[in-house]
Amino acid sequence: MAGFEDFCASLGLSVGIGKFLVCYLISIPCCFLQRLLPAGAVRHVWATLSGLVLTYIAFGYESLGHCVVACVVAYGSMLVYRRQCGVITFFTTFAYLIGCHVFYMSGDSWRQGNIDFTGAMMILVLKVTSVAYDYQDGGKPQKADDAKAAAAAAASDAPKPIKALPSLLQFLGYTFCCGLHFAGPFYDFSAYNDWIDRKGIWAPGTRTPPALVPFLRAFIQGIFAAVIQLKLASILDIDILKTPKVYFDMPYWRRFLFIYHACEVTRWKYYFIWSISESAMIAAGLGFSGWVRKMGKGDGGKEGAGKENGEGKEKHVGGSFSEVASWKRAQNCHILGVELATSTATLATNWNISVGLWLRTYVYERLVPAGGKPAFVHLLLTQIVSALWHGLYPGYLLFFVGVALEIAGSRVIYKYERAIPPQATFLKAVTTVLHAIYSCFCNNYVAIGFIVLTAQETITAYKGLLYLGNIVPLAIVILGNFLPSPRPSRRAKTE
Numbered sequence: 001m002a003g004f005e006d007f008c009a010s011l012g013l014s015v016g017i018g019k020f021l022v023c024y025l026i027s028i029p030c031c032f033l034q035r036l037l038p039a040g041a042v043r044h045v046w047a048t049l050s051g052l053v054l055t056y057i058a059f060g061y062e063s064l065g066h067c068v069v070a071c072v073v074a075y076g077s078m079l080v081y082r083r084q085c086g087v088i089t090f091f092t093t094f095a096y097l098i099g100c101h102v103f104y105m106s107g108d109s110w111r112q113g114n115i116d117f118t119g120a121m122m123i124l125v126l127k128v129t130s131v132a133y134d135y136q137d138g139g140k141p142q143k144a145d146d147a148k149a150a151a152a153a154a155a156s157d158a159p160k161p162i163k164a165l166p167s168l169l170q171f172l173g174y175t176f177c178c179g180l181h182f183a184g185p186f187y188d189f190s191a192y193n194d195w196i197d198r199k200g201i202w203a204p205g206t207r208t209p210p211a212l213v214p215f216l217r218a219f220i221q222g223i224f225a226a227v228i229q230l231k232l233a234s235i236l237d238i239d240i241l242k243t244p245k246v247y248f249d250m251p252y253w254r255r256f257l258f259i260y261h262a263c264e265v266t267r268w269k270y271y272f273i274w275s276i277s278e279s280a281m282i283a284a285g286l287g288f289s290g291w292v293r294k295m296g297k298g299d300g301g302k303e304g305a306g307k308e309n310g311e312g313k314e315k316h317v318g319g320s321f322s323e324v325a326s327w328k329r330a331q332n333c334h335i336l337g338v339e340l341a342t343s344t345a346t347l348a349t350n351w352n353i354s355v356g357l358w359l360r361t362y363v364y365e366r367l368v369p370a371g372g373k374p375a376f377v378h379l380l381l382t383q384i385v386s387a388l389w390h391g392l393y394p395g396y397l398l399f400f401v402g403v404a405l406e407i408a409g410s411r412v413i414y415k416y417e418r419a420i421p422p423q424a425t426f427l428k429a430v431t432t433v434l435h436a437i438y439s440c441f442c443n444n445y446v447a448i449g450f451i452v453l454t455a456q457e458t459i460t461a462y463k464g465l466l467y468l469g470n471i472v473p474l475a476i477v478i479l480g481n482f483l484p485s486p487r488p489s490r491r492a493k494t495e
Helices: 002-010 015-036 041-059 061-080 082-104 106-111 118-138 144-155 168-179 189-197 212-234 238-242 244-248 252-284 335-339 344-350 353-367 376-390 394-417 425-452 455-464 468-482 490-494
Strands: 290-295 315-318 321-326
Touching: 002 015, 015 041, 015 168, 015 252, 041 061, 041 118, 041 168, 041 189, 061 082, 061 118, 061 168, 082 106, 082 118, 082 376, 106 118, 118 168, 118 189, 118 353, 118 376, 168 189, 168 252, 212 252, 238 244, 238 425, 238 455, 244 252, 244 455, 252 335, 252 425, 252 455, 335 344, 344 353, 344 394, 344 425, 353 376, 376 394, 394 425, 394 455, 394 468, 425 455, 425 468
Parallel strands: none
Antiparallel strands: 290 321, 315 321
């Protein structure tokens, strides 16, 4: 153990971070071995045992006890009260997770360069909540009006209702699968179960793409992200915000670059973590999401709507279309999509993708009344749930509430962008650039709260930027309510 401590110290890592990273990397061969096992119970057993052992090594036996509590609540409610098992699981496990955040002061631990089990517990709570909600939904009688919506959901990547109670082994295998609960991404139970039983796109005899190239792409991307993060972190002194005089003595542009730098350090850390988990899911085969049709070059050189980030290279041409392997289930971020986002909506769809899917499916869409229209209050409540999921630190709440306001402002800008006629190319380019600047400034402005966590340091950062990241979105939203609504251009209507 002393040798491992020395090794971690030589890398500038705490022992806790070192154990986490070792177990996180070991999850890759664990996932690959899963691919080689026969379908059925054996794969569930391996998924469960490997996940439990990695959890114990990384976080200790105490972490297993907390995970068991969440599992007992979820599976017990599914057994006893199907009609409301999702609601029971949601509120109970979230309350327990928040209690763990408070008791272990997880945010302080993370900021000091340590780590605890609460990060893995966060993903585990998403998983058990989704299973319970899907099982609850599967028990509802389907109305005739819902048939079309159900068919569309079945054809999409959205989580599917669960008709029959999963066995305890299925439930545990999904929850702990090979350590994939350490940092995500979230994926639904139906996809996991089809993968385990080799059904659907994984069925014997179906066409499956080679995984080596996408695996290497994701793994090398993760190593590259780690190098970038370490380099950026080595020249950042985030504690400047604890001495406001030093911060306020900087010129305005230096203050913004300081905030941007701090956010870049955090973003590249997550790029590393998510790229490694992406490579693990690809190694397992679980990351494969099917084949996407793309329009061939023969039709005017156009490419169809099947274009996605992170697709494999293997193509099968049939007529004027080609089919491309998609690995999007494994992807939790698109780096260029985040760094070069032209709007807040674009940024949101490229960052923490799986958690965004969970929030939309199990929070946002359930808050909107049946037949009603989404409102700002639904967006705000969804962001507050996300803040509570992270912990009870003021910085989280300020960040996610700020994001809700930023998104609302971005929607107003987008509404007026769509009204610009196609022939006004210069005006279109100017508004696109301004929208991108708005998104970049506001996102980095509010994100500092996610990093420093304390109210004092967050407000110090906001004050140094003249609170513009709050004032500008609020002003845009207010103006959008008073100005006449523009009519979308003909081209925008058809898109």
